Amino acid sequence: MIGAVFLETLKTTWKQMVYWGIGLSAMGLLVVIMVPLFNMQDMQKLLASFPPVILAMIGVGQDLEIFATNEGFVAIGFFGKSALIFAVYPVVMGMRITANDEDKGTMDVLLSLPVERARVVIERFLAYGVSCIGVVILIYLGLHIGVLLGGVELDVLRLAEVTFYLIPLMVFIMAATMLVAVFVRRRTVALGIVTAFVIVSYMLQTIGLAAEGTVAEPIGAVSFLTYYNAGDILAQGFIWPHIAGFVILSGVLLLASLYRYERRDIGL
Amino acid sequence: MASESVLEISGLSKTYGAGKKQTLALNRLDLSVHRGEIFGYLGPNGAGKTTTIRLLLDLIRPSSGSARIFGLDTRADSVEIHRRIGFLPGELSLWEGRTGEQIIHYVASVRGDTRGIAKHAGELAEQLDLDTSKRVRDLSSGNKRKLGLVIAMMHSPELLILDEPTGGLDPLVQQTFHDMMDDYRAKGRTVFLSSHVLSEVQAICDRVGILRDGELKAVESVEKITNVEFNWVDVTFRDAVPAGLQRQLESLPTITNISTNGTRVRMRMVGDFDPLLRAISSGYVEMLHVEEPSLEEIFLAFYSGDEEKTK
Numbered sequence: 001m002i003g004a005v006f007l008e009t010l011k012t013t014w015k016q017m018v019y020w021g022i023g024l025s026a027m028g029l030l031v032v033i034m035v036p037l038f039n040m041q042d043m044q045k046l047l048a049s050f051p052p053v054i055l056a057m058i059g060v061g062q063d064l065e066i067f068a069t070n071e072g073f074v075a076i077g078f079f080g081k082s083a084l085i086f087a088v089y090p091v092v093m094g095m096r097i098t099a100n101d102e103d104k105g106t107m108d109v110l111l112s113l114p115v116e117r118a119r120v121v122i123e124r125f126l127a128y129g130v131s132c133i134g135v136v137i138l139i140y141l142g143l144h145i146g147v148l149l150g151g152v153e154l155d156v157l158r159l160a161e162v163t164f165y166l167i168p169l170m171v172f173i174m175a176a177t178m179l180v181a182v183f184v185r186r187r188t189v190a191l192g193i194v195t196a197f198v199i200v201s202y203m204l205q206t207i208g209l210a211a212e213g214t215v216a217e218p219i220g221a222v223s224f225l226t227y228y229n230a231g232d233i234l235a236q237g238f239i240w241p242h243i244a245g246f247v248i249l250s251g252v253l254l255l256a257s258l259y260r261y262e263r264r265d266i267g268l
Numbered sequence: 269m270a271s272e273s274v275l276e277i278s279g280l281s282k283t284y285g286a287g288k289k290q291t292l293a294l295n296r297l298d299l300s301v302h303r304g305e306i307f308g309y310l311g312p313n314g315a316g317k318t319t320t321i322r323l324l325l326d327l328i329r330p331s332s333g334s335a336r337i338f339g340l341d342t343r344a345d346s347v348e349i350h351r352r353i354g355f356l357p358g359e360l361s362l363w364e365g366r367t368g369e370q371i372i373h374y375v376a377s378v379r380g381d382t383r384g385i386a387k388h389a390g391e392l393a394e395q396l397d398l399d400t401s402k403r404v405r406d407l408s409s410g411n412k413r414k415l416g417l418v419i420a421m422m423h424s425p426e427l428l429i430l431d432e433p434t435g436g437l438d439p440l441v442q443q444t445f446h447d448m449m450d451d452y453r454a455k456g457r458t459v460f461l462s463s464h465v466l467s468e469v470q471a472i473c474d475r476v477g478i479l480r481d482g483e484l485k486a487v488e489s490v491e492k493i494t495n496v497e498f499n500w501v502d503v504t505f506r507d508a509v510p511a512g513l514q515r516q517l518e519s520l521p522t523i524t525n526i527s528t529n530g531t532r533v534r535m536r537m538v539g540d541f542d543p544l545l546r547a548i549s550s551g552y553v554e555m556l557h558v559e560e561p562s563l564e565e566i567f568l569a570f571y572s573g574d575e576e577k578t579k
Contacts, residue, residue, distance in 0.1 A: 004374070004380075008377075105360075106363055
């Protein structure tokens with residue numbers, strides 16, 4: 001039956017989705033209710049005193065004005081700092097699409113049923129994509145509750161844009177993880193490669209931001225994290241070319257995964 | 269339609285790895301299994317049984333050759349074939365956090381019929397005395413195996429492919445399993461069963477294929493395999509081995525390979541027990557132990573017999 005794998009995946013994932021969502025939203029809520037404790041003008045002066053490399057590590061370039069706002073504070077305190085944390089959930093989900101079941105041997109049982117390999121991959125990809133959306137919705141709810149509880153003046157629409165921009169980012173990371181797992185087969189090796197990919201991307205983004213205005217700046221363009229910059233989103237709203245880039249790349253990674261998975265042996 | 273082939277394998281080979289690490293797991297296998305028979309696929313561990321089964325299920329791809337089930341190609345028509353077969357893997361892994369009922373429901377929903385299949389699954393679980401309300405992680409290995417059997421059989425498949433089906437099952441459940449297989453055969457369904465346990469194959473199979481080092485050495489009826497069967501017999505006497513017993517045993521044509529160790533005599537025996545029992549009755553027998561030959565020994569005996577016949 002079409003959708004059976006999708007539904008089962010959702011059934012076995014919703015608890016993790018809720019736990020991750022609650023954890024991340026609690027972090028966001030905490031940052032939001034701390035906003036009134038800070039004077040944003042002092043904050044700007046403080047940021048200006050930091051060396052560029054430190055600012056780059058928390059996702060801040062030379063556009064300090066945008067961070068001297070309540071929204072900017074949340075962007076630095078939550079979205080900038082937590083970029084690597086947001087990558088963990090989609091990596092975990094990406095590993096579940098094929099690698100975990102192949103490692104355990106449960107994929108043999110599933111693929112002995114009347115279901116194509118491609119259908120398993122697509123339905124799981126969609127289900128874990130939905131769970132990423134669920135996590136992001138919970139994060140937004142946490143931020144919104146923080147706004148209401150703390151009586152904080154925040155542009156809720158801008159906050160929503162920064163939050164929901166996470167969806168294409170997380171789906172892209174999940175698709176990249178799935179592709180690596182499909183190619184290298186072994187769960188532990190795949191996990192190592194994906195972790196290295198995320199950390200190297202983070203370092204390249206940091207170098208790019210720290211070297212703004214120099215010849216080294218284009219290095220940052222290589223990192224996918226550069227295309228999720230909370231400051232830029234606060235200033236410009238949804239940056240559709242970047243979103244389209246994430247969506248297209250995710251689609252390409254999915255197609256490459258399907259191509260490879262269809263042709264190789266299972267579980268060896 | 270007894271000779272109608274359900275499964276036809278032609279020149280099927282599988283090589284793992286590349287370069288110096290390349291291993292030939294299956295070498296140009298040709299095999300045919302007929303509708304309504306229980307076919308035993310017998311071989312020692314590492315002979316290529318599981319590789320064959322995984323190739324039939326399209327979990328791995330052949331290096332050369334092809335296989336057809338119900339006349340359909342196992343690669344091109346795998347989904348249609350999977351609709352009509354049931355499979356129990358040798359090393360069964362199920363979703364640990366789910367209950368038996370949840371897994372049955374999941375598998376049934378992938379098969380597209382939750383109600384009918386689940387009902388039959390309930391009957392099978394009852395027959396096997398399986399509690400499906402428990403999580404897989406709380407089940408013993410034997411009960412996991414029972415759940416695997418339920419999943420493989422709950423949609424009444426035309427062909428059952430079972431890899432070492434009774435491993436971990438207690439003798440009572442093994443007997444229930446044998447009865448289920450008899451019932452299957454009576455309904456005209458087909459079973460392809462791999463095993464390295466000769467007695468299991470003897471108990472339920474019609475024909476046997478013997479696989480060794482990736483090559484099919486023989487396909488014979490169970491009776492023919494049984495004819496070359498022998499047993500190792502150990503007799504332990506309370507006091508001493510009776511005088512003249514060695515000579516008496518050597519004179520029996522059904523007994524060979526006699527060795528004595530203290531009060532214990534070990535021998536290789538074919539045929540009836542009566543001549544042996546008469547011979548050892550002169551002493552006080554403390555223990556009599558009969559040991560089934562290993563598959564390798566059966567295999568060697570079978571072929572040495574064949575060679576003698578051809579001389």
